[in-house]
Amino acid sequence: MEDKLIRLTVNGRDEAVIIQPLATLQDVLRDTLELTAVKSGCGQGGCGSCSVLVDGELRLSCLTLAERAEGAEVTTLEGLNATNAIVPLQQAFVENYAAQCGYCTAGMVMAAKALLDRNPAPSRDEIVEGLSGNLCRCTGFAPIVRAVQQAAQALSDTGEEAS
Amino acid sequence: MAKVRGTGFAAVNYPTGMHLGGDPTQSLIHMTPAGDFVVTMASVDLGQGLRTVLAQIAAETLGVPYESIVVETADTDTGPHCTGTFASRTTHRAGNAVVMAAQEARKAMLEVAGELLEASPEDLETDGDGNIHIKGVAERSVSVGEVAGAAHFGYGKTIAGRGAYLKPPSPMDPETGECDPDSTQAHACTIVEVEVDTETGMVEVLDMKSVYEVGQQVNPDLVKGQIVGGSWMGIGHALYETTAPGYPAIDPAPVDFQNYLQPGASEMPEVTCEVLEYPAESGPYGGKGVGEMVTNGPIPAIVNAINNALDVRITQIPVTPEVILRALDEKRAQAGG
Incomplete structure (x- = not known):
């Protein structure tokens, strides 16, 4: 080859x-x-x-x-971050302390974006399912799930897309 | 065959650090021409938020805004010595070193400010917003930035400080066994409710409630992050994670995440925690360590809850479905005798 x-x-x-x-x-x-x-x-x-x-x-x-x-x-x-600004989804991760060592964070944000792009108002179970392929060893997942819930809420309030 | 519930609890008395035959962490702080302060450490932030905590401590001691602190960590070749990030020691050891360095740097800063304001340094105070003024006379004031400029370009002075915190060695008394092994102790209690499926051996952690006593919290959100993350790790160790599933045989060992099982978001119950604050005399602003103990309570609490649910006495982890089903078999065999 x-x-x-x-x-x-x-x-x-x-x-x-x-x-x-x-x-x-x-x-x-x-x-x-x-x-x-x-x-x-x-x-x-x-x-x-x-x-x-x-x-x-x-x-x-x-x-x-x-x-x-x-x-x-x-x-x-x-x-x-085309404009070098933090998008609402990332802001929600920041505000919910959804990262510690940070190694999983980029993948988590992408999985959350994929979820919110196809389902802008997910239930908690749907968020858990949407993140089920991504491992985190630090946070215990709870802050990450909360961040995605907050991002979904923020997006429905503003009518914007996830990013 | 049924799903049965049980409750278990565990209490933890956790030492902050060890004496290790002398356990030091050192810190250097210097002011930049822009009026920021660089805190140089060899200590490592693992993601628990050490840099945030040290910046808070430095800002508090220096009397300057949090935003003006830059914490440089983790270069063990060039940084001042730190034994390492372990034993829940770093907020305590590194925090104390930063307090000491910041006190010396603050003194140097107030000396230059005193020259600018034609006042004795003892008569000056900081407002925490980046200004230094004569006590009780707010209008006789200079900014920290002006002090930085004057020190660098007018007086040719450094504004810097050194901190060396040492937990001294504590040899054990050969007669009594007595020694002073740690700096302070934190405490916790965790109560867990589980549901066990007696047919499959699967365990679900339904609820986890904890109380922690960790001294003065330097940053409550970071403390909560440690507690919630540690609760998850506790569930992992209690129910899933092992590198030797056939122990005492060490083979086959899991070599990937398909075989090394760990809980995901769906296995995580709502974690409730209360934090009590009893400041430690030896701690920086009363702080103790919270890092490692957060896993120690949940593990025995979960095992105790399983034992309570099944009326058995399992004493190994992880409590896999196989362990549970074998314990139930043994119990039935004994009953049927």
Whole structure:
């Protein structure tokens, strides 16, 4: 197998990157494009810290072959902050102390965004389900669930999108 | 076969730090030309909020705004010595070191301010908003920024402070065994209600209520974060997590998160906690440590609740469905004798 050129859109920018055979989307995002909010936790799809959106769907970038992202629109945590401002979803994480060591946080925010994009008014159970692929070892999850509840409330008050 | 409920509790008496044959943390603080203060530490913030807490302590002691404090942590090559972040010691040890460094830096700051205001440093006070004035005469005032400028560019002085907190070694008395092993002790009690399915052996933690006595809280939201996170860790250790599921055999060991089980958001009950504040004499502004003890209460409380529900005596963790079903088998065998 040979190196290959793929084109994709990342956080609104058209990118052309040369990938090695079997490179993952995580490799492209972290190593080639230096989008290091995409964390590398377990590399096996078990922790969710590498979560990104591919064409609006939540994906584990460590289990996604880069080739499969050809032509796709990819959003990482960095893509939420086009104007360098904290979006309401992130603000809710801040206000609810929903991060301690912070390693899971980027993936959690992306999972929460994916949830709120398809279900702007989720129940608590739906939030728990929406975050079920993401592990946190510090917070005990309760502050994260509260942050997503607050973000959903804020979004319904303002009629904005999650980010 | 049924779902049965039980209640259990556990109490914790938890030492803040150890003497370790002498346990130091040191701190250096210096003022920048802009009038900010940099607190340099080798201590590590694991996410518990140490940098926030140290910035609060530095601001309080210096008498300047919290926003003007920059805390640099974790470079053990170049930073002043810290034994490490463990044993719930860091708020206490590093906090005390920061108080000492900030007191010395405040003295240097007030000396320069005294020269600018033509007053004795002892007659000056800070307002906490970035100004220094003569006691009782608010209009005779300079800003901390003006003091920084004058120190750097007018007088050629540093405004800095050193702090060295040491928990001294405490050898054990060979006759009595007596020694002074820690700096202060925090206390807690946790009460848990569980529901156990006697057919599947699955346990659900329905409710967890705790009371903590952690000295003066430096930052109540961070304390609560530790308690809630520790409650979750306690559930994990009590019911799921082990690196040796076939102990005493160590193989097969779990090598991924599909096999190393831990609770998720859906296994987390509502955690209620009350915090009592009895300031510690030795602590920075009365603070004790809260980091590690938050896991210690929930684990035995959950096991006790399971034992209460089933009228058995399980003494191992994690209490997996297999452990529960074996305990029930044994109980039935004994009853049927």
